[in-house]
Amino acid sequence: MFDFLVVGAGFAGSVIAERLASQRGATVLVIDKRNHVGGNAYDRYDEAGILIHQYGPHIFHTNSARIFEYLSQFTAWRSYEHRVLSHVDERLLPIPINRTTLNELYDLNLSTEEAVERFLKGRAEPIEHVRTAEDVVLSQVGRDLYEKFFRGYTLKQWGLPPSQLDKSVTARVPVRTNTDDRYFNDTHQMMPAGGYTRMFERMLRHKGIKVMLQTQLRDIQDVIPFRHMIYTGAIDEFFDYRYGKLPYRSLHFEHVTLPQEWRQPVAVVNYPQDEPYTRVTEYKHLTGQSNAQTSVTFEYPADSGDPYYPVPRPENQERYKAYERLANATPNVTFIGRLATYRYYNMDQVVGQALAAFKRITERSAAPEPRVGDYAVEQAQALRRA
Amino acid sequence: MFDFLVVGAGFAGSVIAERLASQRGATVLVIDKRNHVGGNAYDRYDEAGILIHQYGPHIFHTNSARIFEYLSQFTAWRSYEHRVLSHVDERLLPIPINRTTLNELYDLNLSTEEAVERFLKGRAEPIEHVRTAEDVVLSQVGRDLYEKFFRGYTLKQWGLPPSQLDKSVTARVPVRTNTDDRYFNDTHQMMPAGGYTRMFERMLRHKGIKVMLQTQLRDIQDVIPFRHMIYTGAIDEFFDYRYGKLPYRSLHFEHVTLPQEWRQPVAVVNYPQDEPYTRVTEYKHLTGQSNAQTSVTFEYPADSGDPYYPVPRPENQERYKAYERLANATPNVTFIGRLATYRYYNMDQVVGQALAAFKRITERSAAPEPRVGDYAVEQAQALRRA
Numbered sequence: 001m002f003d004f005l006v007v008g009a010g011f012a013g014s015v016i017a018e019r020l021a022s023q024r025g026a027t028v029l030v031i032d033k034r035n036h037v038g039g040n041a042y043d044r045y046d047e048a049g050i051l052i053h054q055y056g057p058h059i060f061h062t063n064s065a066r067i068f069e070y071l072s073q074f075t076a077w078r079s080y081e082h083r084v085l086s087h088v089d090e091r092l093l094p095i096p097i098n099r100t101t102l103n104e105l106y107d108l109n110l111s112t113e114e115a116v117e118r119f120l121k122g123r124a125e126p127i128e129h130v131r132t133a134e135d136v137v138l139s140q141v142g143r144d145l146y147e148k149f150f151r152g153y154t155l156k157q158w159g160l161p162p163s164q165l166d167k168s169v170t171a172r173v174p175v176r177t178n179t180d181d182r183y184f185n186d187t188h189q190m191m192p193a194g195g196y197t198r199m200f201e202r203m204l205r206h207k208g209i210k211v212m213l214q215t216q217l218r219d220i221q222d223v224i225p226f227r228h229m230i231y232t233g234a235i236d237e238f239f240d241y242r243y244g245k246l247p248y249r250s251l252h253f254e255h256v257t258l259p260q261e262w263r264q265p266v267a268v269v270n271y272p273q274d275e276p277y278t279r280v281t282e283y284k285h286l287t288g289q290s291n292a293q294t295s296v297t298f299e300y301p302a303d304s305g306d307p308y309y310p311v312p313r314p315e316n317q318e319r320y321k322a323y324e325r326l327a328n329a330t331p332n333v334t335f336i337g338r339l340a341t342y343r344y345y346n347m348d349q350v351v352g353q354a355l356a357a358f359k360r361i362t363e364r365s366a367a368p369e370p371r372v373g374d375y376a377v378e379q380a381q382a383l384r385r386a
Numbered sequence: 387m388f389d390f391l392v393v394g395a396g397f398a399g400s401v402i403a404e405r406l407a408s409q410r411g412a413t414v415l416v417i418d419k420r421n422h423v424g425g426n427a428y429d430r431y432d433e434a435g436i437l438i439h440q441y442g443p444h445i446f447h448t449n450s451a452r453i454f455e456y457l458s459q460f461t462a463w464r465s466y467e468h469r470v471l472s473h474v475d476e477r478l479l480p481i482p483i484n485r486t487t488l489n490e491l492y493d494l495n496l497s498t499e500e501a502v503e504r505f506l507k508g509r510a511e512p513i514e515h516v517r518t519a520e521d522v523v524l525s526q527v528g529r530d531l532y533e534k535f536f537r538g539y540t541l542k543q544w545g546l547p548p549s550q551l552d553k554s555v556t557a558r559v560p561v562r563t564n565t566d567d568r569y570f571n572d573t574h575q576m577m578p579a580g581g582y583t584r585m586f587e588r589m590l591r592h593k594g595i596k597v598m599l600q601t602q603l604r605d606i607q608d609v610i611p612f613r614h615m616i617y618t619g620a621i622d623e624f625f626d627y628r629y630g631k632l633p634y635r636s637l638h639f640e641h642v643t644l645p646q647e648w649r650q651p652v653a654v655v656n657y658p659q660d661e662p663y664t665r666v667t668e669y670k671h672l673t674g675q676s677n678a679q680t681s682v683t684f685e686y687p688a689d690s691g692d693p694y695y696p697v698p699r700p701e702n703q704e705r706y707k708a709y710e711r712l713a714n715a716t717p718n719v720t721f722i723g724r725l726a727t728y729r730y731y732n733m734d735q736v737v738g739q740a741l742a743a744f745k746r747i748t749e750r751s752a753a754p755e756p757r758v759g760d761y762a763v764e765q766a767q768a769l770r771r772a
Contacts, residue, residue: 001609035587035597045431047580049675194433201421210605211421212598219596223387224610289435291677 001225002029002210007217008232010039011347012337014203015070015354016230016361021208024362028208029226031215037204040308041196041347048257050283050295051195055306056251057268057281057297058196061186062348068188071351075199077190078288082183086270088148095270096183097145098176105148116177133162133170140175153272157301158249158311166312183268191286230357232337234307235323243322246342247313250305254298263296276300310342317342334361387611388415388596393603394618396425397733398723400589401456401740402616402747407594410748414594415612417601423590426694427582427733434643436669436681437581441692442637443654443667443683444582447572448734454574457737461585463576464674468569472656474534481656482569483531484562491534502563519548519556526561539658543687544635544697552698569654577672616743618723620693621709629708632728633699636691640684649682662686696728703728720747 004020006013009032020026036042040055059082062068086095093101099116102108110116123142127135133154137146146162150170154162162170182189192199204211212220217233231238236246254277267285271277277298284294310316320342327335336357338345345353390406392399395418406412422428426441445468448454472481479487485502488494496502509528513521519540523532532548536556540548548556568575578585590597598606603619617624622632640663653671657663663684670680696702706728713721722743724731731739 035591045435045437049431049435049437049677051431051435205421205600207600210598210601212596214591214593215596215598291435 001227002027003227004028004230005221005224005226005228006030006230006232008032008039008337008339009034009037009200009204009211009213010232010337011041011350012039012232012340012354013230014038014200015351016336016358017209018074018203018206019355019358020361021206023358026208027210029210029212029224030204031212031217031220033214033216035213036197037211037213038197038200040306041200043195043197046255046257046295048291048293048295050257050289050291050293051287052255052283052295052297053196053281053286054253054255056253056299057283057286058347059184059189059267059286060191060347061184061189062346063186063188064348064352065188067348067351067355068190070355071192071199074202075192075194078193079189080191080286080288081189082268083181083266084183084268084270085264085266086149086272087275088272092265092269094181095149096174096176097141097149098181099179100181113177120175120177130167133165133167136167136170137162149272151272152274153270153278156272156276156278157309159301159303166314168312195287227332228361229333231333231335232340234339235320235327235335235342238333238335238340239323239326242326243319246320246323247311247316248307249309249311250302251308252300252302252305254300255295256298257293257295259293261292261294263294307339309344387613388413389613390414390616391607391610391612391614392416392616392618394418394425394723394725395420395423395586395590395597395599396618396723397427397736398618398726398740399616400424400586401737402722402744403595404460404589404592405741405744406747407592409744412594413596415596415598415610416590417598417603417606419600419602421599422583423597423599424583424586426692427586429581429583432641432643432681434677434679434681436643436675436677436679437673438641438669438681438683439582439667439672440639440641442639442685443669443672444733445570445575445653445672446577446733447570447575448732449572449574450734450738451574453734453737453741454576456741457578457585460588461578461580464579465575466577466672466674467575468654469567469652470569470654470656471650471652472535472658473661474658478651478655480567481535482560482562483527483535484567485565486567499563506561506563516553519551519553522553522556523548535658537658538660539656539664542658542662542664543695545687545689552700554698581673613718614747615719617719617721618726620725621706621713621721621728624719624721624726625709625712628712629705632706632709633697633702634693635695635697636688637694638686638688638691640686641681642684643679643681645679647678647680649680693725695730 003026006017006028009030013030014037017028017030021028041058042055043051043053046052084095085092091104093104099110102116102119103110110119120141123144124140125138125142127139130136130139137150151162154165158165263282264280268279268281270279277300279299280296282294282296284291334357335341336353337350389412392403392414395416399416400423403414403416407414427444428441429437429439432438470481471478477490479490485496488502488505489496496505506527510526511524511528513525516522516525523536537548540551544551649668650666654665654667656665663686665685666682668680668682670677720743721727722739723736
């Protein structure tokens with residue numbers, strides 16, 4: 001009898017499994033339908049010996065010292081500040097749009113924040129009720145920048161023009177009036193030094209944790225006994241799609257190794273115009289590896305495939321809410337993670353959600369208190385000795 | 387209820403799991419106490435992006451077309467003929483000893499097989515009853531070659547001088563009268579093109595197979611129900627060391643990445659003299675990878691650690707025979723693989739043993755016949771369509 005069955009070995013599942021085993025001495029069976037741990041953050045060395053991200057680039061960034069310190073138990077870090085260029089009219093320009101973007105694109109010489117603000121104000125279109133993603137961008141930067149940087153990207157990304165998408169879709173795209181070209185502003189911007197997979201392996205390397213791969217819930221739920229389930233899979237699948245499928249936008253990846261040292265000056269280049277892909281990631285920028293070849297990934301948005309982005313439409317949120325009510329009425333199962341809560345969370349947010357769930361579970365649950373000889377106690381003793 | 391529980395995800399366990407799932411439609415749970423599949427053949431990319439063998443060099447060679455074709459379902463191959471040099475008196479000389487070794491070591495010009503035979507005969511010591519490993523070598527090549535190439539190596543490898551070891555220990559060291567410097571003579575000498583781990587992953591990627599890592603038999607045997615067990619772990623451990631431990635010689639590995647393109651001219655260099663290690667493996671020779679750095683492994687024989695070489699002494703064979711009788715009297719458990727049969731098998735031999743065991747099990751067992759909709763049938767249909 002396992003104390004916990006954790007469905008999914010991504011961030012949500014691995015963090016909560018680690019906490020339950022190391023802090024509560026619980027026995028935890030973690031299953032995942034893939035043949036590896038780490039969820040979409042899984043990275044691996046390809047045949048050229050280059051560490052690539054199988055499911056697209058994952059850049060760790062957070063403002064939470066607590067989350068950063070938690071993960072630091074399982075990995076050293078490599079300082080890395082993410083910068084993205086957008087390939088527009090055959091030029092590579094900083095995105096989010098900043099002062100440099102405008103100066104280079106329009107051959108200007110804006111030198112103060114005020115000058116940039118004035119410039120953008122002169123281009124912004126007055127829109128009374130901002131409803132769509134298009135409204136958001138037009139009202140901030142005007143039509144030309146919208147057409148060049150946003151329209152095509154969003155169309156590829158979502159298969160719909162911004163005019164048909166809720167304003168929340170582009171809420172994550174700020175415009176800068178200074179020359180800061182960092183993609184994220186968070187205090188902590190780092191990559192796990194040995195890669196994400198190594199970090200997950202360390203997280204799960206506890207004698208209270210068993211990891212079972214290539215395994216779906218239905219394969220084992222009637223075979224292996226457990227007390228409580230943590231479910232991090234798709235919530236609609238858990239309830240047999242009773243209220244219909246929750247729509248997701250997917251991605252296809254083309255991983256390529258090129259016979260040259262570098263392809264591009266930064267880790268990620270966006271393609272908002274005519275190319276069929278939305279972005280190209282070159283991994284050596286992220287990892288600091290040196291190699292005479294280089295491995296890159298072309299990213300193609302797609303309707304079908306693994307679930308990546310919940311489609312932000314009100315009817316989908318309502319459908320999710322119906323599933324959430326079922327989840328709340330399901331005893332002995334805790335639903336966490338992106339797929340189980342139908343949210344596009346960053347990695348640090350998922351970790352935070354899992355840590356919070358661990359706290360809730362241990363406050364109310366029948367999980368065994370550490371006994372002498374239990375893992376938690378042993379660990380504490382080992383730490384005290386060290 | 388699983389049809390089969392397979393303990394150990396090395397060659398023996400993975401091959402039989404693959405056969406049972408793909409040919410008999412069986413459900414198979416494979417467990418391994420390590421956090422990876424592949425047993426000692428496990429390879430991985432290190433932080434320099436170089437594919438290394440975590441547990442020492444594994445070179446695939448076989449004379450069996452059947453075994454080679456079986457594995458070819460799961461990997462492409464890279465042609466590779468293994469050559470080993472021995473570091474003797476500050477020179478690198480071919481081992482097994484051949485005509486080149488003798489000409490270089492003694493500054494000779496032997497040009498025919500007969501000349502080599504005459505030379506060796508003139509050095510060989512007449513020994514009436516060949517009993518020890520020392521006797522074997524002395525009677526073949528005489529004292530000087532024995533001292534230079536064998537005595538120190540064996541002493542390091544076994545912690546005992548050849549005079550105290552059974553003759554079977556060096557039975558695997560031939561001497562050549564020609565200039566052939568290949569380490570193996572087998573028809574098939576190849577490396578899996580994407581590495582061993584990739585090959586194992588493909589072998590185990592079947593929907594009838596679940597893989598559970600970091601898991602020992604005792605963790606799950608009372609929790610997860612199964613019909614029949616295939617045990618590939620240590621046989622003495624299975625029976626709680628009832629007749630005592632079966633002794634093994636172990637190895638410690640030091641994996642190092644050097645800031646230079648190459649360290650040595652061949653994949654493996656033996657050190658039979660004063661160095662504390664027995665051999666150094668440079669992996670790029672095996673894999674064909676190109677990289678400005680190079681990763682090598684220093685190999686140190688050791689008394690304790692993972693079990694590698696059964697200690698070839700008559701009393702150990704007798705102890706094993708006692709365990710074997712227990713095994714034969716244990717219903718519903720099949721014992722295969724190196725550790726369960728206390729044998730130093732090459733990889734192809736383990737594969738052959740597992741295939742034979744599969745045949746025996748399916749001939750006598752209650753394993754379900756393929757039904758329509760079963761994996762075997764689906765696979766056959768898919769193959770017919772392809």
